[in-house]
Amino acid sequence: MTKRREQSQTEKLRKALSEREAQLQEAQARLAALEGSTSLQVGRALTSAAKRPGRGLVRLPRDLYRLWRGDDPAGQAGARRRRTAEPVRSYDAERQEARLLAGTAGPQDDRLVVAGVLSPEARAAIDPYVRVVPLRPHDAQVVFDSIGIDAVLVSASAAAPGTPWAHTGDPAALDRTRALRWIVESAASRGIPSVLVRDAPAPPGLARIGFDAVHDGGLGVPLHRFNPVAVEPDRAPAPVHVSAATPARGAAAPLLAALAEDGLRGGAPRWSDLPDVLRAGSGVVVTDPALADRALACGTRALLLGSHPEPERVGSALRTVPADPDARHAAARELADVRSAGALTPEELRSVLRLIFLRLATPVRLAEILGGVRLAPGSGGASLPLKGRRVALLALPVDDTSSLALADDVLNQMHPPAEVVVPKGSARFAGVERLRSHGLPLRTTANVEPAVDPRPRDWARMAEVAGSGWAALWREPRGAAFLADTVCAAECSGADAVGPAIASWAAAHGAADAVDWAGADQDYVFVSAIQPDLARRDLLVRALHPGVWNRRGARLLALNPVHTADPVGH
Template identity: 50%
Template sequence: MKRREQSQTEQLRQALAEREAQLQEAQARLAALEGSTSLQVGRALTAAAKRPGRSLVRLPRDLYRLWRRSGTTNHADRRRVEPVRSFDAERQEARLLTGLGGGGTDRLVAATVVGPEVQKAIDPYLSSVVLRPHDAQIVMDAVDVDLLLVSSSAAAPGSSWAHVGDPAAVDRTRALHWVLESAGSRGIPTVLLDDGTAPPALRRLGFDRVYKGDAGVPLHLFNPVAAELALGPEAVYVRTGPDTVVPDVLLELGVGVIDVDSPGLADALRAANVAVIPESTPGEAALRRRAWACGTRVVSHPAVPAPESEDLTVSVPRLRSLGPTPREVRTMLRQVFLEEATPVRLATLLEGLDFSEGTPGTELPLSGRGVAVLADPGSAEEADRLAEDLLSSRLRPAEVVVPDTAGRLPGLQRLRAEGVTVLTVHLSAPDTPEELEREAGTTGPGGLAPGQWAALAERATRPWAYLWTGTIGGHRLVDLVCAAECSGADAVGIPDTAEHGTEPDGGGERGFFDRNTGVRQYVFVTGIEPELARTDLLRKSWHPREWNRRGTRLLALGPGHGTGPDGDDEGSTHVDASTGAVG
């Protein structure tokens, strides 16, 4: 069935379901009316008026019987009426039965036949319905999904779909082929993530798209911010296979060894200053990005040493002793966040697919990065500075919320002309001296009271809000959103000097960025001066001093991440925070 015919069929099915629901509702009302005592009394009086002779004699008896029966209900005589159901209600009920209620509003619902590593990577960004060979047909029939995602790693030995596509596993191949046919008949896009070796027949089953590559770098797993640093070898060699020979020079240097498919790969990379990766091997680029996400420098080990290249006996000890600087770690992590992270990879996979009508959109994997900038420019100069600041940022915000008094300033007009949504809100001023004194005693960031920030946040539609109080530079917003995505924090900012002094003292537990620096760079604290916070948190009008006592997770960025211009020499390429795509 063609996509257009499928869409028309769904529309006719929905219209028929709505008509049946209206008919059932009319039948239920008619049955209730016919069984009502008022209608029966009216009928008795009408019959007595038409035939006054015998009917007037029977009237008292009939009315007495109606009175006696009015206090009881005979459920056996009541007409059975089916519950009123609609097409949308059935669709939502199907998703509730699989634990996917509301999945169509903030995340795509995907039926998955993927390897365990891919499943862990995509879980925060897609609502997954896991298909297994023994129940694939039943689940696929019972659930309304937006996408079918299959990975080559699902065919690896040991998984439930092992050897799918191989003639020796004809039962699993038949089950997956049936799932693909069902998806095609319902207009559901199908994608094969070719992330490993698999039987050639798997790629010929008829996918809408075959993507050569993996699911990207899951920053919530390769997490240099929230993860606790487990000390280990300062250098590690990543073996791409069990038969890979470790160079003798690395063994002499005391370099640790970890397999590429080991569950402890992320911990080993986090604990090392340098990672040695075999050159020109499958997955080398993915390994390099994962090492960067962990803040680890990468050294390629060529199979045939080049005459002019630095020997491992020199490069490994040199890099191991120096260690990456906070600026270098931040730059590596930023590049992975913008180009290789899992939500970016998912958006690339979904781009251009022909989704059925009503699907929320292919930008949903990146919706968690949407940022609304809250600002209160008091003059035209401040509005111009705000526009210049946001347009030069590598992560361009999705929208800007300002008071209505600043909505017509030239700087805000410039943002509108550049395609940035500008929303305005009316901020009420204190009417009495008591209110003025109370507001003055509870000022928050930028001199605004928490209630004023809350009023701006009420107008915002994105999950994150940045409190603009001055120039931030080209990379600050990227680093804040990246830190929030890595750590799962509710708010990110600079340490609260009123509680922690002018500078973190470096005491307490060691964080990831503390290993070779004198101060802590990324650390969870009890108080911050917020820069980026969840929009729902700002809407509560709580003072930032209360956030930690109310159960929020506060992440402080060290002095290497202070506000103001950023001196990193990187390109001016920016990304849109509504989609996360490079602009």
């Protein structure tokens, strides 16, 4: 009992000491900021000139000019002192128990390692594309000092109420602000960039912490969460209003109120339930362009109030009403059109997904954000989040004619292949030479002969020499969107292979069942048999017949060719 009382008193004393040291550290930081301020430097220059009018008045213009340019030696020294990262002394960080609650770096892989101060939604969005090491106020120092990272990523939504970093940047949460400032300064001392993503309103002090870059906007559309995979054919016909994270303001608020009087229903689902809510209906009314993009990715027609998206994104799939309080009748007409049109058609859905995949998806946005800072040498580069999209195109042209058709198809792809693999016997065909002249990486294998109807063993031998994680099986020209559509479908679904659904490989013997026939004409559904257009390299090298892939645990996604015109204008 006595020992427990002594331990309790020791903890109280340690807490009091930590609080005093934290207050002292804060006072020292404020003093350093005051000493390095321009106002104090100007005052010192004027005082020095007044004390020694002879030389002081002569030097005063030069000193003031240096202060104006910001190259004052004393100011630079003060800035360097302020930039030095010192440990944040706090009771939560100093407790030995905090080490038991610290996060871990997770399994090693070839993704970029990002120390994240992120909201749950932001982390779920980027998790498949970078390896996130979460930092919390109580374990930030312990974790940060024990791992090697490539960048620090902070989302403004992480400062929302109810999160571990709630109100960071607000004067009422100095302990969390101090911990985040230590993270940013410690990263700068190691040469690691830090980025703030302003994906939500946040206290103004958050942006003044000293990030290397600030990105205005969200993290893009995470297609692994927002997609039309396995959507029920019978959707709710009536459009609903889905609230954004921030309430509607300006002209959008009266428009929503007017539509609500006309019977528009709505709600504010949790972020984890949002994909299911968007997939359940045929149309939605939103005030946030990012939310409209997510709805379109789910195959849901959207009416956007009070915003002006890019012209190429406006079409039958996305309707807009300008930010005008007098646009009530226009909003009612557009809502009626959305209701009558229903969910997106297969052609509209394919076109919308293609646009999002190429320009608005989360890995594209991550590459853009990280491309704005200087990553440390050896980190792998800002394009590493896009590595999962690398695809090797496997082809077996038998003559110059088929090789030229291959070259035309490859060079026109919206999503170009990372490499092309052909048999050694096809390497001198005119089309292959054309691909080589355009600088496209080419690989050859001597174990396969050119063939019109390749066998699984032929595809397997070609996949063995490929260096990408995905392999596309080229049999004939499929159009410029071939790779973009198939890789997008794989990113949406996490499937192991993508291609047109067939009734069954055993259908020729009369063994197709009702399930086979039901899925044969649908897209973005998992089926038991496909004619593979895209497959994981690890699956292809096993030289198994596609008819037994599903028996070995492979997930097969149906995606049939679309030969109609692009309604969005691609």
